[in-house]
Amino acid sequence: MMTETVRTWRHIPQRYNLTGSKCLQCGNVFFPSRIICPECRRKGKLEELKFSGKGRIHSYSVINTPTDEFKDIAPYVVAIVELEEGARVTSQIVDCDPDSIEIGDEVEMVFRKVREEGEDGVISYGFKFKPKT
Incomplete structure (x- = not known):
């Protein structure tokens, strides 16, 4: 069962790429x-x-007071990012001091761990954004 879950997950291109439509x-x-x-x-x-x-x-x-699932990473930033192409996405902003974030800051997508399901569960990965350096 676990092998089937992983195989299915890896065949979903949206999990690895930030794709939309035009x-x-x-x-x-x-x-x-x-x-x-x-x-x-x-x-x-x-x-x-x-x-x-x-x-x-x-x-x-x-986010200073998160749900139990995210309490270990608080405080953290959730943002609406306007992509160069014009679409907007909601994402966590990582690799930064939450107090340093400002509207208009340039960011770039990174691929990171989103969560882990249970002690021996599947680790879910997805896109997040970090300040552009």
């Missing part, structure tokens, strides 16, 4: 991917888009 009709970009453009409806044709992973902090919050 409407070829109006040019809007979306994260996560969509199958229909909300602007163009059926007239729009969407294609997969791999984002650069670079962006700026649009808004953020410092």
